[in-house]
Amino acid sequence: MSDTLLSAQDVSKDFAFGRSLLDVVKGAPIKAVHALNGVSLDVKRGETLGIVGESGCGKSTLARCLVRLHDCDGGRVVYDGTDIATLSGADRRAFNTKVQMIFQDPYSSLNPRMTVRQILSEALRVHNMRPKVEIDARIAELLDLVRLPQDAADRLPHAFSGGQRQRIGIARALAVEPEVLVADELVSALDVSVQAQVVNLLLELQDRLSLTVVFVAHDLRLVRHISHRVAVMYLGKVVEVAPTETLFKAPKHPYTQALLAAAPEVDPTRRTRRVAAKGELPSPINLPSGCLFHTRCPHAFDRCVSDVPQLTPRRPGHVAACHLPDPELP
Numbered sequence: 001m002s003d004t005l006l007s008a009q010d011v012s013k014d015f016a017f018g019r020s021l022l023d024v025v026k027g028a029p030i031k032a033v034h035a036l037n038g039v040s041l042d043v044k045r046g047e048t049l050g051i052v053g054e055s056g057c058g059k060s061t062l063a064r065c066l067v068r069l070h071d072c073d074g075g076r077v078v079y080d081g082t083d084i085a086t087l088s089g090a091d092r093r094a095f096n097t098k099v100q101m102i103f104q105d106p107y108s109s110l111n112p113r114m115t116v117r118q119i120l121s122e123a124l125r126v127h128n129m130r131p132k133v134e135i136d137a138r139i140a141e142l143l144d145l146v147r148l149p150q151d152a153a154d155r156l157p158h159a160f161s162g163g164q165r166q167r168i169g170i171a172r173a174l175a176v177e178p179e180v181l182v183a184d185e186l187v188s189a190l191d192v193s194v195q196a197q198v199v200n201l202l203l204e205l206q207d208r209l210s211l212t213v214v215f216v217a218h219d220l221r222l223v224r225h226i227s228h229r230v231a232v233m234y235l236g237k238v239v240e241v242a243p244t245e246t247l248f249k250a251p252k253h254p255y256t257q258a259l260l261a262a263a264p265e266v267d268p269t270r271r272t273r274r275v276a277a278k279g280e281l282p283s284p285i286n287l288p289s290g291c292l293f294h295t296r297c298p299h300a301f302d303r304c305v306s307d308v309p310q311l312t313p314r315r316p317g318h319v320a321a322c323h324l325p326d327p328e329l330p
Ligand SMILES: Nc1ncnc2c1ncn2[C@@H]1O[C@H](COP(=O)(O)OP(=O)(O)OP(=O)(O)O)[C@@H](O)[C@H]1O
Pocket: 015, 033, 034, 035, 053, 054, 055, 056, 057, 058, 059, 060, 061, 062, 218, 284
């Protein structure tokens, strides 16, 4: 059995945007936001993989490609050895149960007119998870799993706080017995005091149910707390992947170093000369040549402008896409 359960292989995704009538008449080329530009990433069985990066770097788009809410324009997503774009019928439905997404907004992701029992039993019925007579018992089990009281079953979503709604969302995802949870900004809409409770619940469930978790977030402290490994994205590309503590203590890519420097509370080396990235994030419509980070990199040299760096090993389990042999600052 392969160590890798889910992988993105050179995945690209563009979003075309509207052309005016004049553009059409003039035959102007279709413009597109290049949201993902050749993302390669392995998610290992049973791990929690954190994905971080500045706003707009493609984290959510990648998450959606991993669960096939978006189809990729290039490359492929492979689940348990199969290209998910080739799945149809029963295989596609099986994939939809095995890889579940939990959304950011606990307020809009639950139908306000359905009780928790209806929400959970719908998930169980749609995927034929349990015979009718077992549904109530399974709902009781799911509420226990996410630490909600049993009387929650007959209440509507508005009766719950944000954190409790996110627990209902987790229970709904677990109803279909997934192997992988893709959590996109799971707690960023919640109060800070509640965030830790929901993240700790996810940690506990991951361990108890041997789940594989992809945890997309901009909060580096949370990602450090929950992840076994972390992938860093910049302008629709993965630029570095490493075991969590290695990444936070000895980042190799200048972008990762800049990202940590900009969040001093998580940068243990903040007294060193690491500097936050200078300048504006380039437009994802007109991407820079070569290394996408060269326009902001303090170490860029000629090759960075012309050649695209590939992810190369730095230490065991640690890869970075940078032309410098060891880009760590002195
Ligand atoms: N449906 C869409 N149509 C057009 N552009 C989109 C769409 N979804 C995402 N984009 C664009 O793709 C790029 C990547 O967006 P994405 O939401 O994946 O980034 P992100 O890293 O998750 O950002 P954030 O942290 O702000 O959620 C952005 O430039 C965004 O504007």
